Amino acid sequence: xxxxxxxxxxxxxxxxxxxxxxxxxxxxxxxxxxxxxxxxxxxxxxxxxxxxxxxxxxxxxxxxxxxxxxxxxxxxxxxxxxxxxxxxxxxxxxxxxxxxxxxxxxxxxxxxxxxxxxxxxxxxxxxxxxxxxxxxxxxxxxxxxxxxxxxxxxxxxxxxxxxxxxxxxxxxxxxxxxxxxxxxxxxxxxxxxxxxxxxxxxxxxxxxxxxxxxxxxxxxxxxxxxxxxxxxxxxxxxxxxxxxxxxxxxxxxxxxxxxxxxxxxxxxxxxxxxxxxx
Amino acid sequence: xxxxxxxxxxxxxxxxxxxxxxxxxxxxxxxxxxxxxxxxxxxxxxxxxxxxxxxxxxxxxxxxxxxxxxxxxxxxxxxxxxxxxxxxxxxxxxxxxxxxxxxxxxxxxxxxxxxxxxxxxxxxxxxxxxxxxxxxxxxxxxxxxxxxxxxxxxxxxxxxxxxxxxxxxxxxxxxxxxxxxxxxxxxxxxxxxxxxxxxxxxxxxxxxxxxxxxxxxxxxxxxxxxxxxxxxxxxxxxxxxxxxxxxxxxxxxxxxxxxxxxxxxxxxxxxxxxxxxx
Numbered sequence: 044x045x046x047x048x049x050x051x052x053x054x055x056x057x058x059x060x061x062x063x064x065x066x067x068x069x070x071x072x073x074x075x076x077x078x079x080x081x082x083x084x085x086x087x088x089x090x091x092x093x094x095x096x097x098x099x100x101x102x103x104x105x106x107x108x109x110x111x112x113x114x115x116x117x118x119x120x121x122x123x124x125x126x127x128x129x130x131x132x133x134x135x136x137x138x139x140x141x142x143x144x145x146x147x148x149x150x151x152x153x154x155x156x157x158x159x160x161x162x163x164x165x166x167x168x169x170x171x172x173x174x175x176x177x178x179x180x181x182x183x184x185x186x187x188x189x190x191x192x193x194x195x196x197x198x199x200x201x202x203x204x205x206x207x208x209x210x211x212x213x214x215x216x217x218x219x220x221x222x223x224x225x226x227x228x229x230x231x232x233x234x235x236x237x238x239x240x241x242x243x244x245x246x247x248x249x250x251x252x253x254x255x256x257x258x259x260x261x262x263x264x265x266x267x268x269x270x271x272x273x274x275x276x277x278x279x280x281x282x283x284x285x286x287x288x289x290x291x292x293x294x295x296x297x298x299x300x301x302x303x304x305x306x307x308x309x310x311x312x313x314x315x316x317x318x319x320x321x
Numbered sequence: 322x323x324x325x326x327x328x329x330x331x332x333x334x335x336x337x338x339x340x341x342x343x344x345x346x347x348x349x350x351x352x353x354x355x356x357x358x359x360x361x362x363x364x365x366x367x368x369x370x371x372x373x374x375x376x377x378x379x380x381x382x383x384x385x386x387x388x389x390x391x392x393x394x395x396x397x398x399x400x401x402x403x404x405x406x407x408x409x410x411x412x413x414x415x416x417x418x419x420x421x422x423x424x425x426x427x428x429x430x431x432x433x434x435x436x437x438x439x440x441x442x443x444x445x446x447x448x449x450x451x452x453x454x455x456x457x458x459x460x461x462x463x464x465x466x467x468x469x470x471x472x473x474x475x476x477x478x479x480x481x482x483x484x485x486x487x488x489x490x491x492x493x494x495x496x497x498x499x500x501x502x503x504x505x506x507x508x509x510x511x512x513x514x515x516x517x518x519x520x521x522x523x524x525x526x527x528x529x530x531x532x533x534x535x536x537x538x539x540x541x542x543x544x545x546x547x548x549x550x551x552x553x554x555x556x557x558x559x560x561x562x563x564x565x566x567x568x569x570x571x572x573x574x575x576x577x578x579x580x581x582x583x584x585x586x587x588x589x590x591x592x593x594x595x596x597x598x599x
Contacts, residue, residue: 077432077435100549101384101385102384103381103382103384103546103548104381104382106379106380106381107379149428149449150427150428150449150451150452153451154355157355169451170451171427171428171449171450171451171455172449173428173431173447173448173449174428177449248536250532250542250545251529251532251533251536254528254529254532255529258526258529264528264547265547266547267528267545267546267547267559268381268545268546268547269542269543269544269545269546270381271378271597281545319549
């Protein structure tokens, strides 16, 4: 079975989403330290596929994923997965909520559970960890009673028990992950196409020209984001998702027209569409 | 002198940017725990102005700032400030680099200095903190030799000395901060206007209609981002920045035309433009 690289360490939401959605399709799964390391490992052929977050419903786009795909690699998005982000409050067996002396987690995770923590643990200090998985590991090694805000998978990895489930302030908190590789999946009839559009100069109407090509063919835009190119001050590229597959006539036709008008258009993949994040 | 609320704690880049750019304009500066708390304090009149990050050149938009302005408050952006993010490696006086047993910082800060830390401290564990300021405070209270990745201002706040300057991997790392309040500054001739555009339905051409109003009047777009409304699944709004002031004839005219076409258009402010982030 083929291998898949993912954003580690083991026990975070990325591994949870991978196990929940893709475990039957892959043999070895290999944790990497950063998103670019995962994507570059796919490009180098170290692993057949990669699995990284691209967008969270609260935090927004994972820009390092957008920028690495746009500038540093020549690989494709083959699939997208939308996974709910459900935080657990966990502790060592036998520890009760009343005893808890500190709560450990990644600053983003504690921020996402702020209301729950303020209401139930108003005086307990929040201690930072580098990941939700590291938080579970830290708590499992502590002598004094402590809790971690972490994933179900990290709780079982470090023999911790779940004290409270679904403690996040926004129950609609979800993350969109992508599977990347070197293949271009065939059309399924319900696909999405992602691309990076580099315009010739930053002038009125440049984005309009791009959107006209899609709108005039009835192609719906599902995401657009302007991102600095980091090369020239004030120069932007557009990260765009549209409904449809690059082999659909309308999409093919629109992209063909755009080729002549843009400085560069980089296809980042056509793949089956998951439900929207919003 | 009027008061200003800012995203605390004291000693982070937000306070550094505030002190460097605005200290002569404000009397008391009041730290708050979150971006919404700052913005709501301005709306409630607890402080006259607020100061929060809105976009970082590497991390991208601060979505909580965009969403709070779009959905929860009726206040205006009065000014923008672009401030460089320069990380310092700091320690207690007398500690040398060779002795350092651990390096403390917010996970984003250590991620932004990854190359420097890997090259110079390959075996030193990275310990997480809830903010760059908390990292400095932690190191100032430690007995064993440790270092923090933090701001110049936190180093002096906690009597630490700077061992290395500008250790970030991307020297172009900058954050755009905004001053918010209840006033609408007059045109200066080099202004920007920010708005949130809510469309009636997600259909091909809806964004095109918006952009046509600007492009046909020669108005340049400097930022666009689609964001979920969090109310209806798959429903988006657009956060848009354009060149020009709402009192400019062309801008006024474009916004007037859009009023009739959109479900809602919320003006978030016209203010003097700072240099672009990109």
